[in-house]
Amino acid sequence: MSLVHPAHNEAPVIKGFSVRNLTVARGDRVILDGINLDLDRSGVIGLIGPNGAGKTTLLKAMMGFLPVRGGSVCFDGKPIAAWERTALACRIGYMAQGAPCFWPMTVERVVGLGRTPHLRRFGRMVACDADAVSCALEATGVAHLRTRSVLDLSGGERVRVMLARALAGCPETLLADEPVAALDPHYQLQVMQVLKKSTANGRTVVVVLHDLTLAARFCDRLVLLHDGQVAAMGAPEAVLTPEILEAAYDVTVHVGRHGNGLYVLPWDVSGPKMRAAV
Amino acid sequence: MCGEAGATVQNEVRDRLKSGAVISYGGVLSIMALAIVFLFVVGLCIGPVLIPLNHVVDSLFATDNAPFTVIMQEIRLPRAILGGVVGASLGLSGAALQGLLRNPLAEPGLIGASSSAALGAVIALYYGFSTLSPLALPVFAIVGAVLSILALFALTGRDPGVMSIILAGVALTSLTGALISIAINMSPDPHSALEIVFWMMGSLSDRSMQHVILALPFTVIGWAMMMSCGRALDALTLGEETAASLGISLSRLRFRLIVGTAFAVGAGVAVAGSIGFVGLVVPHLLRPLVGYRPSRLLMASALGGAVLLLAADVGVRLLPVDPEFKLGVLTSVVGAPFFLALVLKTRHRTL
Numbered sequence: 001m002s003l004v005h006p007a008h009n010e011a012p013v014i015k016g017f018s019v020r021n022l023t024v025a026r027g028d029r030v031i032l033d034g035i036n037l038d039l040d041r042s043g044v045i046g047l048i049g050p051n052g053a054g055k056t057t058l059l060k061a062m063m064g065f066l067p068v069r070g071g072s073v074c075f076d077g078k079p080i081a082a083w084e085r086t087a088l089a090c091r092i093g094y095m096a097q098g099a100p101c102f103w104p105m106t107v108e109r110v111v112g113l114g115r116t117p118h119l120r121r122f123g124r125m126v127a128c129d130a131d132a133v134s135c136a137l138e139a140t141g142v143a144h145l146r147t148r149s150v151l152d153l154s155g156g157e158r159v160r161v162m163l164a165r166a167l168a169g170c171p172e173t174l175l176a177d178e179p180v181a182a183l184d185p186h187y188q189l190q191v192m193q194v195l196k197k198s199t200a201n202g203r204t205v206v207v208v209l210h211d212l213t214l215a216a217r218f219c220d221r222l223v224l225l226h227d228g229q230v231a232a233m234g235a236p237e238a239v240l241t242p243e244i245l246e247a248a249y250d251v252t253v254h255v256g257r258h259g260n261g262l263y264v265l266p267w268d269v270s271g272p273k274m275r276a277a278v
Numbered sequence: 279m280c281g282e283a284g285a286t287v288q289n290e291v292r293d294r295l296k297s298g299a300v301i302s303y304g305g306v307l308s309i310m311a312l313a314i315v316f317l318f319v320v321g322l323c324i325g326p327v328l329i330p331l332n333h334v335v336d337s338l339f340a341t342d343n344a345p346f347t348v349i350m351q352e353i354r355l356p357r358a359i360l361g362g363v364v365g366a367s368l369g370l371s372g373a374a375l376q377g378l379l380r381n382p383l384a385e386p387g388l389i390g391a392s393s394s395a396a397l398g399a400v401i402a403l404y405y406g407f408s409t410l411s412p413l414a415l416p417v418f419a420i421v422g423a424v425l426s427i428l429a430l431f432a433l434t435g436r437d438p439g440v441m442s443i444i445l446a447g448v449a450l451t452s453l454t455g456a457l458i459s460i461a462i463n464m465s466p467d468p469h470s471a472l473e474i475v476f477w478m479m480g481s482l483s484d485r486s487m488q489h490v491i492l493a494l495p496f497t498v499i500g501w502a503m504m505m506s507c508g509r510a511l512d513a514l515t516l517g518e519e520t521a522a523s524l525g526i527s528l529s530r531l532r533f534r535l536i537v538g539t540a541f542a543v544g545a546g547v548a549v550a551g552s553i554g555f556v557g558l559v560v561p562h563l564l565r566p567l568v569g570y571r572p573s574r575l576l577m578a579s580a581l582g583g584a585v586l587l588l589a590a591d592v593g594v595r596l597l598p599v600d601p602e603f604k605l606g607v608l609t610s611v612v613g614a615p616f617f618l619a620l621v622l623k624t625r626h627r628t629l
Contacts, residue, residue: 065519089525100517102380103570116513117525149570165516169524 013077015040021071031057033228042202046209046219053225055208059175089117093171099162104149114168136168156187173204192218212264306567310581317588321358357482361591362584364550367542369583372557374504377511377572378535386543387554390426390450395547397454398422404461420544427536480551480606489549496545503538508573553606555613
């Protein structure tokens with residue numbers, strides 16, 4: 001006797017995100033053009049691609065923030081729009097670009113906001129919420145800042161606070177939009193290390209990156225977007241080749257090895273963009 | 279050395295202020311509640327006829343027709359109740375709108391909600407709808423307030439900046455002001471024109487229990503809608519998308535806040551005219567004391583608004599001017615310079 005369902009039953013439900021033929025347009029401009037993506041394994045997935053390739057749009061469409069022209073986004077086999085909001089918020093975390101915060105609340109309060117979907121209606125934070133907040137503060141190395149106002153922090157501290165906020169919700173999947181964009185090398189490495197470490201117990205992290213070396217070193221898989229389409233997908237070694245990168249970014253790159261890690265050095269502009277400039 | 283130590287102390291005080299550690303949330307609410315009780319009683323005592331404290335309780339519950347009883351039950355009590363209720367509505371809607379727009383300059387008066395409610399009420403008065411049903415006045419005022427907030431959203435978009443809010447508010451206020459002027463211009467006799475003008479200035483004098491009964495149901499619905507938004511407003515501190523990712527429904531939040539504000543402000547304007555700046559000043563002063571948390575600011579600002587308006591209403595009765603200052607005039611005279619200072623401070627921060 002086999003435990004496998006007979007063939008006429010429904011296809012097995014895909015865990016996590018599954019994006020099918022996703023098309024998003026603003027007016028006449030097509031931003032995402034038939035994206036297919038399955039995020040059914042844990043690990044860090046780097047979303048790379050030139051400016052305007054549709055990376056942020058893809059994250060927002062996956063979160064259900066944008067109207068979709070065609071295709072579908074499902075989580076655990078169920079369309080995003082059909083999910084109960086708080087149930088979905090308990091399982092998916094989101095870090096917006098630029099770590100926005102509008103009032104000078106303390107770090108602890110801001111990180112506590114990450115527990116919002118877990119609280120009962122009109123309920124207060126309980127012990128497990130406080131534990132999750134403490135863990136997140138420790139994991140991102142901002143516990144010593146807990147009584148400081150978020151608006152008084154440096155860029156690096158603020159991003160780590162927002163990362164703590166996202167981790168405090170204990171999401172299975174975390175979508176982070178350019179978390180290291182404005183950081184110095186030290187904080188870039190630190191934030192990537194925290195993200196990598198957070199995948200140890202089965203979490204999936206999708207992170208938008210511009211730094212290809214960070215993408216090479218910290219991501220288990222890469223998705224390269226170009227003109228609203230998936231130009232390449234797979235292990236960093238497979239995606240970060242000079243040919244693929246030149247086609248997408250119009251740059252010549254030097255790809256090298258340091259220890260058992262890969263580094264990517266964009267060296268010169270090339271292709272149609274350069275010709276247009278000259 | 280000394281300067282360094284001074285700076286450290288200053289930072290510490292600022293941090294404590296920012297975390298709201300100087301005084302607890304419960305402490306803030308208790309102090310404000312006590313102030314409300316005190317000002318309520320003072321409001322019952324003073325006026326053209328001074329009613330001694332020991333007669334206040336007697337005349338409140340008496341059933342005779344003694345002068346003190348009549349003054350207390352038909353003049354002073356409704357005035358004090360309305361002062362507290364309208365003040366709470368203004369403070370609460372200020373806190374709610376500031377949380378929604380993530381901007382300390384939002385206020386029902388500045389964004390045109392009060393003047394639009396006034397326009398609605400003037401239309402009800404002018405065309406005689408208010409003689410058909412006593413409900414017409416608050417309903418028209420509420421409709422006016424709802425329309426103005428919808429117009430504000432249409433003018434400023436989803437993530438409005440300071441300047442666009444102020445400009446849209448100025449535009450809406452001038453438009454409704456012009457329409458009210460038309461009503462005054464066209465009014466059949468000078469007496470009714472004067473009535474509209476005085477009523478526009480905002481006052482709590484000569485109000486009856488009927489005004490209280492008229493305004494209270496709408497007001498309470500509005501309060502409940504705004505009060506239910508605390509957690510969503512906290513999440514909104516991190517921007518609309520992050521709030522949505524935390525399970526907050528932005529469309530439901532906007533609906534509750536807009537309709538809630540319109541109900542509370544509309545009902546308040548219908549019985550007390552337009553009283554400006556309470557919704558601006560109160561949340562701004564209380565925000566540091568509640569650790570800048572929009573959820574806690576709601577209750578604190580409701581109580582604070584009641585304190586401020588009751589105090590102002592005692593103030594207009596104590597000022598040695600004849601005829602008595604209108605309440606809305608006093609709040610504007612105090613509130614407008616405060617607003618200017620706030621604009622300057624905000625400009626410094628954004629530049």
